[in-house]
Amino acid sequence: KQEVTQIPAALSVPEGENLVLNCSFTDSAIYNLQWFRQDPGKGLTSLLLIQSSQREQTSGRLNASLDKSSGRSTLYIAASQPGDSATYLCAVRPAGGYNKLIFGAGTRLAVHP
Amino acid sequence: EAGVVQSPRYKIIEKKQPVAFWCNPISGHNTLYWYRQNLGQGPELLIRYENEEAVDDSQLPKDRFSAERLKGVDSTLKIQPAELGDSAVYLCASSLGSGVADTQYFGPGTRLTVL
Numbered sequence: 001k002q003e004v005t006q007i008p009a010a011l012s013v014p015e016g017e018n019l020v021l022n023c024s025f026t027d028s029a030i031y032n033l034q035w036f037r038q039d040p041g042k043g044l045t046s047l048l049l050i051q052s053s054q055r056e057q058t059s060g061r062l063n064a065s066l067d068k069s070s071g072r073s074t075l076y077i078a079a080s081q082p083g084d085s086a087t088y089l090c091a092v093r094p095a096g097g098y099n100k101l102i103f104g105a106g107t108r109l110a111v112h113p
Numbered sequence: 114e115a116g117v118v119q120s121p122r123y124k125i126i127e128k129k130q131p132v133a134f135w136c137n138p139i140s141g142h143n144t145l146y147w148y149r150q151n152l153g154q155g156p157e158l159l160i161r162y163e164n165e166e167a168v169d170d171s172q173l174p175k176d177r178f179s180a181e182r183l184k185g186v187d188s189t190l191k192i193q194p195a196e197l198g199d200s201a202v203y204l205c206a207s208s209l210g211s212g213v214a215d216t217q218y219f220g221p222g223t224r225l226t227v228l
Contacts, residue, residue: 004155036219043117043204043219044156089155099144099211100169103155 002027002094006104013080013111021075021107023090028068035064035075036089038106044089048075052095080111115139117220119205125226131193134223138186138207145182146217147190148204156204162188163211192225200227 003026013019023033032051036044048057048064050073056065063076077084087108091101118137126132138145143164148156159178160170164185173180177196182188192199202222208215 009153041122041221041224043221044206045219046216049216091155099208099215099217100158100161101156101217103157105154 002030002092002102004090004092004102004104006088006090006107008107009105010108011110013109015080015082015111015113017080017111018076018078019080019109021077021088021090021109023073023075023104025071025073025092025102027094028071029095030068031093031095033064033066033073034091034093034101035062035073036091038087038089047088077109080109082111082113085109085111117205117207117218119203119220119223121223122221123224123226125228126195127228128197129194131191132195132225133189133191134203134205134225136188136190136205136220138188138205139218142207142209142218143185144208144211144215145188146206146208147180147188148206150202150204150222152201159190161211195225195227197227200225 034049035047050066061078087106089106091103145162147159150156162182204222205220206217
């Protein structure tokens, strides 16, 4: 059974720091891995999607890497800002079958001025 | 383009009462998902629809939960009777289909509190 773990569970940093969020999964048979952002009282917003054949994806100050063989992904946020404060969720789509996402519990990020 | 719409946004009920959540997916999206997100956890899939057909409801507690998607568009998720442990955020998502490239788009969710 696929399990997704995110470390740390919570993180508080001063504005301007570069930071790394970690995601690990137990079964390397995946189609892709996706990073989401969730703001309080709002739904999930997709940030980056990495196909299983890719090593990384970048969008602005965000960079996500994927090492499928070791079951790990990292989300790198450069020059963090207070507006980055949110919960970041990692989800994998298992290979085979339909479009099912298995989520980690998330990392709650607080960036203070 | 309008996103996934859910209502109500918040609901507070007493245990043993019934409750229903409504979802309108993005226009043209054939696949609809209901997830439950407990506090401090990631979303977990409850049921998936392909048009009107529920093709995966293995995680739906069928003794008290029911869902329908009439005409293959909007959907309703019902709990009857609600229990304290049902307090959670119920998220609806939709995608064009179930293919590898089909991205799921999430609604804002309904936060249920059972007293």
